[in-house]
Amino acid sequence: MDRTIISLENVGLIKQEKQILNNISMLISSGQKINIHGSNGVGKTSLLKIISGITSQYSGKVRLDDSISMNDDLFYIGHKYGLKQELTVRENIEFILKFNNKINTFKNLIEELKYYEIDNTIDYKIKFLSHGQKKIVSLIQLSLLSFKIWVLDEPFTGLDKKTIDRFHKRIEEHINADGIVISTSHSSKDDFDNIELL
Amino acid sequence: MNTFISIMHRDMRVILNSGNKVFMPIIYLLLVLTFFSISLANSTSGGYERIVPQIIWLACLLVSLINMEALFKEDYEDGTLENIVINSDALEFNVLAKILSYWLFTITPLIIVGFIMNYLLTSDLNTSLVLLISLILGTLTISLIGGVAASLTLSIKGNNLLLSTIVLPMDIPVLIFGTSSVFNATSGVNYHSELLILLLLLILFLIISPFASALGLKNSLD
Numbered sequence: 001m002d003r004t005i006i007s008l009e010n011v012g013l014i015k016q017e018k019q020i021l022n023n024i025s026m027l028i029s030s031g032q033k034i035n036i037h038g039s040n041g042v043g044k045t046s047l048l049k050i051i052s053g054i055t056s057q058y059s060g061k062v063r064l065d066d067s068i069s070m071n072d073d074l075f076y077i078g079h080k081y082g083l084k085q086e087l088t089v090r091e092n093i094e095f096i097l098k099f100n101n102k103i104n105t106f107k108n109l110i111e112e113l114k115y116y117e118i119d120n121t122i123d124y125k126i127k128f129l130s131h132g133q134k135k136i137v138s139l140i141q142l143s144l145l146s147f148k149i150w151v152l153d154e155p156f157t158g159l160d161k162k163t164i165d166r167f168h169k170r171i172e173e174h175i176n177a178d179g180i181v182i183s184t185s186h187s188s189k190d191d192f193d194n195i196e197l198l
Numbered sequence: 199m200n201t202f203i204s205i206m207h208r209d210m211r212v213i214l215n216s217g218n219k220v221f222m223p224i225i226y227l228l229l230v231l232t233f234f235s236i237s238l239a240n241s242t243s244g245g246y247e248r249i250v251p252q253i254i255w256l257a258c259l260l261v262s263l264i265n266m267e268a269l270f271k272e273d274y275e276d277g278t279l280e281n282i283v284i285n286s287d288a289l290e291f292n293v294l295a296k297i298l299s300y301w302l303f304t305i306t307p308l309i310i311v312g313f314i315m316n317y318l319l320t321s322d323l324n325t326s327l328v329l330l331i332s333l334i335l336g337t338l339t340i341s342l343i344g345g346v347a348a349s350l351t352l353s354i355k356g357n358n359l360l361l362s363t364i365v366l367p368m369d370i371p372v373l374i375f376g377t378s379s380v381f382n383a384t385s386g387v388n389y390h391s392e393l394l395i396l397l398l399l400l401i402l403f404l405i406i407s408p409f410a411s412a413l414g415l416k417n418s419l420d
Contacts, residue, residue, distance in 0.1 A: 052284055054419050071287050080277025084208065086215045091208075098204035100285055 004029045005068055005149070005180060006051065011060035013046050020046055021058070026195060030148075033171060033181040035189045038197035044184040045079070045153055047197070051182060052076040052151045072100070074149040081138040085127040089113070089137050092126060096141050105144045112140045116166060131158050143170055150174065152183040201286065202295045209299035212272070219268075223261045223308040230257040231315060247320045251329045251380035254312045255336070259373055262305050262337050263365065266344035267351070267358050269300050270415065274352050283419060290408040293415065297345040297407070301338055309333045320384075328383035328393070335396040336376040342400075342407035343368045349414030372399055 006028040013021040020043040028034060036044050049055040050062060053070050064070065083092045090109070097103045113119035116136045121129060129137070135158050142150050150171075156164050168191075171181055188194040213219045234253045238246055273279035273296075286292050312333060317326040347364040351357035379392035 054280055054284065056416065057420055071285050074284060076280060076284050078277050078280055080275070080280075082277040082281050084212055084272075084278060085276060086212050087208070091211060095204055095208040096281065098207075099201050099282070101200055 003065065005065045007061075007063045008051070009061040009063070011047070011050060011058055011062060013043060013050065013055070013058045015046070021050075021197075024060070024197075028180060028182065030178040030180055031175055033175055033192050034183065034195060035192035036182070036184045036195050036197060037186060037188050039186070042197040044197060048076070048078075048151050048153055048182065048184060068148065073147050074151060075142060075145055075147040076151045076153075077138050077142070077155065078153045081126075081134045082141075083126045083134060083138060086125060088123050088125050089129075090122050092137065093141065093144065097144060100145055100147075102145050105146070108144060109140070112143055116140070116163060132160065132163065135159055136163060139167055139170075142174075148178075149180045150182070152181065154185055155183050156185060202291050205282070205292050205295040206299040206302075209296060210303055213299070213303040219265075219304050220307055223265065223304055224311050226261045226264070227254070227257045227308055227312060227315070230260070231319075247322075248384055250319045251316055251325055251384060252377045254316050254329065255333065255373075255377050255380060258305075258308055258312055258333055258337055259340060259369065259376075261308060262340050263344065263362060263369075265300075265304060266341075266348055266365070267361050269296065269345060269348040270352050270418075271348075274418070279415065280419060283415060289412040289415070293345065293349070293411045294408040297341050297411070300345075301341040305337045305341065309337060322384065325380060325383040328389055329380045332376045332379045332393060332396055335393065335400050336372050339372050339396070339400045339403050340365075340369055342403040343372075346407050346410045346414060349411040349418060352415065352418035372396065375399070 004027045008024055008026050008028075011021055011024045012019065024047065026034075036047060038044055046055065050058050052074055053062075054076070068074075084095075087095070093109050094103075094106060097106050110119055110122065113122055118133055118136055121133060121137075126134060126137070135155075139155065142152075155167065159167070174181060183192070188196070231250075231253065235246070238249075270279060273282065282292055283289060309330065313326055313330040316329050317323060320326070343365055344361070347361045348357075350364065351361045354360060375392045375395045379389045379396065382389035382392060
């Protein structure tokens, strides 16, 4: 809880002539997990997209610490799972690891799948998996890539309680290693730093 | 370089997994050739084989245009594009990798079939080789041009109309020099300058297209 990694200053966003985000400022330091919550359509996803640099047409400033580069330290998981339907679990993970030069953690894939109890799906094409399983595979990418900043859009929806607890454990490990988690949900969460969007 | 290869490798798997993407263009080419042969067989009194190379050229152009919109569409819809854009050190190279793998795995088989068909129909090896070379240069240029248009129209539903309109004026020079190179070859005239101009167009778009497409992609995700 020491060093400020991301700072947002008066961030505002106008979409289709409607002000979606207005004067949002926050400081995010390493070891922090943030839960951005609010009702539908208040701009939770838009804020995440601004933080991860997908959206560039906003007002205000988003600053990253010098030790951080967007390309190598931030991983974003949106509403879409970010997995190729036509490829197997193994091929999808292999690609994302190769793409980010982290192929040496590929050997941990089976362990991670076992941890979530879906290791029998390793050679299934993504299109044959259930929604929950797809979500788990996309979350497994986080543990294998070990990027510093995780930006997650509603990571807990569609998962059963057991899986949520397991993923919470992974989040704890990441926080203890000075990582950052920025997530969204519809309600406040006890063990997160909550930020409500109005 | 690693990311470049990893994208090509992934796209190769995706394309080859669905045989549809490889064989549809070829089937289209064969259909166009068949229809042309039937409709022109009587009207050109023996001159049909003189225009076969140009028909093949035209068919290859049309087929590569039809599929162009799918270039970034799948990645956009399944969300992998966002990760590629965020985690790319040089998005331009990764865009180029996508365009190249599209060309390599869907258009190259088409060109090879076009070459074989031309040789079978005209039994003129020289023209067939010129056709092959001009198609390689031409369709690569067309893919690069299409990449820009596909990235710009990505977030629009039913983007095919707009895409074809954007691409049309830039594809015409490629078509002119491509077809005239094979026409010159059939007529036994010099065709080197046409091929050189095709090469020039290719180099031009090889420089412009990755940057323009990368910007277009960022804009479409905005």
